[in-house]
Amino acid sequence: xxxxxxxxxxxxxxVFLIIGIHYLGWLxxxxxxxxxxxxxxxxxxxxxxxxINGTEEKFSSVDDLKKAYQEAMDAVLNNQVEQTKLKLVExxxxxxxxxxxxxxxxxxxxxGSEVIGKNIDPLGNTLIxxxxxxxGIKIDDPVVVRDGIVVGKIVKTEQKMSIVRLINDNxxxxxxxxxxxxxxxxxxxxxxxxxxxxxxxxxNETVNIGDLIVTSGLEEKVPRGLLIGKVEMVxxxxxxxxxxxxxxxSANLEKIRLVSVLLME
Amino acid sequence: MRxxxxxxxxxxxxxxxxxxxxxxxxxxxxxxxxxxxxxxxxIIWMLWRKSGMVVWISFFANFIVELFAASPFGLIVxxxxxxxxxxxxxxxxxxxxxxxxxxxxxxxxxxxxxxxxYAFGLLILFWGNAIRVxxxxxxxxxxxWEELFTVLLVGMIxxxxxxxxxxxxxxxxxxxxxxx
Numbered sequence: 079x080x081x082x083x084x085x086x087x088x089x090x091x092x093v094f095l096i097i098g099i100h101y102l103g104w105l106x107x108x109x110x111x112x113x114x115x116x117x118x119x120x121x122x123x124x125x126x127x128x129x130i131n132g133t134e135e136k137f138s139s140v141d142d143l144k145k146a147y148q149e150a151m152d153a154v155l156n157n158q159v160e161q162t163k164l165k166l167v168e169x170x171x172x173x174x175x176x177x178x179x180x181x182x183x184x185x186x187x188x189x190g191s192e193v194i195g196k197n198i199d200p201l202g203n204t205l206i207x208x209x210x211x212x213x214g215i216k217i218d219d220p221v222v223v224r225d226g227i228v229v230g231k232i233v234k235t236e237q238k239m240s241i242v243r244l245i246n247d248n249x250x251x252x253x254x255x256x257x258x259x260x261x262x263x264x265x266x267x268x269x270x271x272x273x274x275x276x277x278x279x280x281x282n283e284t285v286n287i288g289d290l291i292v293t294s295g296l297e298e299k300v301p302r303g304l305l306i307g308k309v310e311m312v313x314x315x316x317x318x319x320x321x322x323x324x325x326x327x328s329a330n331l332e333k334i335r336l337v338s339v340l341l342m343e
Numbered sequence: 344m345r346x347x348x349x350x351x352x353x354x355x356x357x358x359x360x361x362x363x364x365x366x367x368x369x370x371x372x373x374x375x376x377x378x379x380x381x382x383x384x385x386i387i388w389m390l391w392r393k394s395g396m397v398v399w400i401s402f403f404a405n406f407i408v409e410l411f412a413a414s415p416f417g418l419i420v421x422x423x424x425x426x427x428x429x430x431x432x433x434x435x436x437x438x439x440x441x442x443x444x445x446x447x448x449x450x451x452x453x454x455x456x457x458x459x460x461y462a463f464g465l466l467i468l469f470w471g472n473a474i475r476v477x478x479x480x481x482x483x484x485x486x487x488w489e490e491l492f493t494v495l496l497v498g499m500i501x502x503x504x505x506x507x508x509x510x511x512x513x514x515x516x517x518x519x520x521x522x523x
Contacts, residue, residue: 086432089398112358113410126369198412199414233413
């Protein structure tokens with residue numbers, strides 16, 4: 079066998095071997111070392127990215143735009159460094175209070191966590207949070223923001239870090255209910271850009287624009303009643319057994335900094 | 344002592360490279376965020392040092408990147424390392440002249456192979472029910488933007504290096520080749 083082919087095969091075998099050793103858990107020490115070293119930089123850069131990229135807003139009408147412009151003008155007049163800092167602290171405080179109130183109301187144990195990164199491979203939309211197995215987080219635990227708006231589920235968890243699959247990820251599926259008179263059931267699926275779609279809604283049930291979508295509780299680990307979003311559009315074809323609804327998530331999935339993971343036993 | 348210091352320096356450089364790669368993907372808006380800094384730096388490094396060490400650097404860099412990815416472990420490490428190995432083979436046997444053309448073509452080929460092996464890995468995972476869907480559309484758009492911006496970056500670094508360093512000047516490359 080030529081030496082070049084031999085080198086190629088030996089490197090490929092070595093890579094496979096290391097992947098195998100990873101799955102046996104023997105590399106966890108080295109992996110945790112690199113995670114601990116890179117995570118602070120990742121967190122800082124993620125927050126910086128949210129700050130500089132999170133300035134774009136979408137407006138549904140001219141009135142909204144005018145209102146936002148007026149608000150922006152007011153903000154500019156009062157724009158002082160100290161006030162901005164104070165505002166940020168207040169927002170964070172409100173967010174944490176809302177999450178705390180929600181947790182008390184739901185009587186489900188939860189863990190607050192900071193977002194330290196997002197997906198870097200093209201496989202989907204995910205977030206990296208700084209809590210993991212050590213905090214009791216398990217795969218499929220739901221992740222919420224503010225007062226119970228579901229943003230995703232845990233897909234991967236390590237000692238001190240977890241990965242959240244967002245609801246707009248192309249592999250995400252959550253059992254949901256429309257808050258209409260029929261309490262229509264369906265499946266909220268990602269893979270449609272910033273919006274999500276609710277599929278498998280029976281054709282004979284009435285879904286209106288503006289109806290709220292919440293989790294149905296039919297999944298083992300996702301409690302009933304967590305807000306997902308609002309119906310923006312209904313797609314109904316006479317020859318299809320089911321209708322679909324385009325749903326706008328209630329949380330801005332591009333600007334998440336703090337989340338709560340609901341610890342489902 | 345010197346070996347220990349150079350090993351520590353290597354690890355620090357690797358961590359910085361990966362952190363900057365991750366940071367760029369967070370800070371830059373789409374499609375600029377698709378730039379692949381690791382491949383750009385490694386291809387320039389390969390042309391500069393003519394060393395097979397790039398394969399191992401690629402392995403360790405992709406290993407760290409993989410720790411922050413949602414994809415099943417091994418997908419990024421395997422595709423990243425094997426594509427760099429093939430890229431190095433192309434450099435040693437076909438695009439050997441270290442010109443700007445070689446830099447550009449090597450970048451295009453290596454990134455294409457990276458995404459090809461990645462897609463093949465995804466297909467295997469899909470057949471094994473480890474993932475539910477293969478996002479072909481997202482993969483294609485990532486490949487195109489990644490190729491475009493990484494090629495531009497490699498081109499820019501190459502131009503800067505030919506201006507400020509002797510290593511990439513054509514007369515030096517010719518002299519090295521014919522041992523003048």
